[in-house]
Amino acid sequence: MARIPPAPELPEQPIPKRLWNLAALSGMASYLDAALIVSISVNLAIYRDSYDMGVWMAGAISAIVTICIAVGSLVGGRLADLFGRRRLYNLDILCYAFGALVITLAPNDIVLLAGVLVAGLAAxxxxxxxxxxxxxxxxxHARGRLVAFTQVMWVLGIAVVIFLGFVLSTTGMTGARLITGHLAVAALLTWHLRSRLELHAEPEPSAAPAAADGPAGAGAAPHGVALRNVWNRATLLPMAATFVFYVTWGLGANTFGQFGTYLLVTVSDASQSLATGINLAFIPIGLLLTFAFVRFADSPWRDRLFYTAAAVQVGAFCVASLTAGALAGMLVFFVLYQLSHPFAGEANYKVWSQLTLPADTRGTTQGITYALSRGVFAVAAFFTPALLDRSPAVLLWSITACMAVAGFAGVFIVRVLLRHSPAVAAPADLKVARA
Structure with a gap:
């Protein structure tokens, strides 16, 4: 049997501006997701002092935002497949704006918690x-680049909030309200622009199915949305593989996203300003290389670069583990991690999911993998501070092992699943036909 290349080798074709606009507006989901999590992390100490929170309420808010995102992914993806992606596409972002506004104006911790619930579910x-x-x-021919661009927005969400947190660090509750207020404004602007998008009319779920890989309408309602369509080998195998990759990779990324500054202060003996500055200083590397990933997302280099990046990423966590979180080792870690994660991280998960999961249940299936992964992240986050206090080395080596598993899962996806995926095979077949 002829081998199917891991990515199409056709000459790169230009992407119309309207599709880049769609990718940017859709990428705002990733921007607002990352920005919500990081803003809660950045503002938590301010909320604790301003609202006289107990430790349990502070912990609950941190955990609930992740849990709500997990539940929202599970339910929202399914509802989108059932009732139409265009309809949910506009409603989700409007609910997020309302939740962010509640967080911004919250007079006490109970109202703050309500806003976190709404914004988290919507995100x-x-x-x-x-x-x-x-x-x-x-x-x-453009799917990889357009989906990968949403990851640029995810990194940008982290960068903007950390930058605002650094600039507004001395302004107390005013700065906290400005940070979350910008999320409400961004969500409302996104909702306005999304509602004006000229998309093809949605067919009814019972309508004849469109080709899985053709340029269907962006809001097209999928066919065959019965749950039984999820429980078959063609769906379960790629769903399980992408889940294993994302959950193991995400345990490391989420831990350092939520507790990177905390680890630098409590384990590496860095000052608060130095720890925040380190995080801020290295983010531009990841952002620029995420743009580079977009450039390669529809070429064979996407998966070729994965092997090297995955190895470097495991090496980065090995350095952190071997030095037990010492400041010098952590500086090396941050450099290696920012150099590698754009080519062996969430961007790969997003592209691989769209290429391997059946088109008619993409919302449901990716919602499941998102939900289960975020649930695991929430549980891990609950125990992370205690484990750091007891043994930083155990935590760091555990994360290193997770990154190694993610690497093997990624190799399986590239070498097995993508080579048998119709979404990948189609361009190659087209190339043969043109020859």
Whole structure:
């Protein structure tokens, strides 16, 4: 049997501006998801002092935002497949704006918690829906680049909030309200622009199915949305593989996203300003290389670079583990991690999911993998501070092992699943036909 290349080798074709606009507006789901999590982390000490929170309430808010994103992903992805992705695409972002506004204006911790619930659920629901919308609209030769661009927005969300937190660090509750207020404004602007998008009319779920890899309408309602379509080998195998990759990689990324500054202060003996500055200083590397990933996302280099990046990423966590979190070792870690994660991280998960999961249940299936992964992240986050206090080395080596598992899962996806995926095979077949 002829081997199918891991990515199409056709000459790169230009992408229309309207599709880049769609990718940017859909990528706002990733921007607002990352920005919500990081803003809660940045503002938590301010909330604790201003609202006279107990330790349990402070912990609950940190955990609940992740749990709500998980539940929102599970429910939102399914609802999008059932009732139409375009409809949920606009509703999710409007609910997020309301939740962010409640957080911004909250007079006490109870109202703050209510806002976190609404914004978290809406952010989670928008993640699989927006990715499915982009994938539905994208022609096969451009799908990787358009889906990968949403990851640029994810990194940008982290960078903007950390930058605002650094600049507004001395302004107390005023700065905290400005940070979350910008999320409400960004969500409302996104909702306005999304509602004006000229998309093809949605067919009814019972309508004849469109080709899985053609440039279907961005909001097209999928066919065959019965749950039984999820429980078959063609769906379960790629769903399980992408889940294993994302959950093991995400345990490391989420831990350092939520507790990177905390680890630098409590384990590496860095000052608060130095720890924040280290995080801020290295983020531009990851952002620039995420742009580079977009450039390669529809070429064979996407998967070729994965092997090297995955090895470097495991090496980065090995350095952190071997030095037990010492400041010098952590500086090396941050450099290696920012150099590698754009080519062996969440961007790969997003692209691989769209290429391997069946088109008619993309919202449901990716919602499931998002939800289960975020649930695991929430549980891990609950125990992370205690484990850091007891044995930083155990935590760091555990994360290193997870990154190694993620690397093996990624190799399986590249060498097995992508080579048998119709979404990948189609462009190669087209190339043969043109020859």
């Amino acid at each position: 989670g629901a928008d993640l699989p829906t927006s990715l499915a919308v982009v994938s539905d609209a994208a022609p096969a």
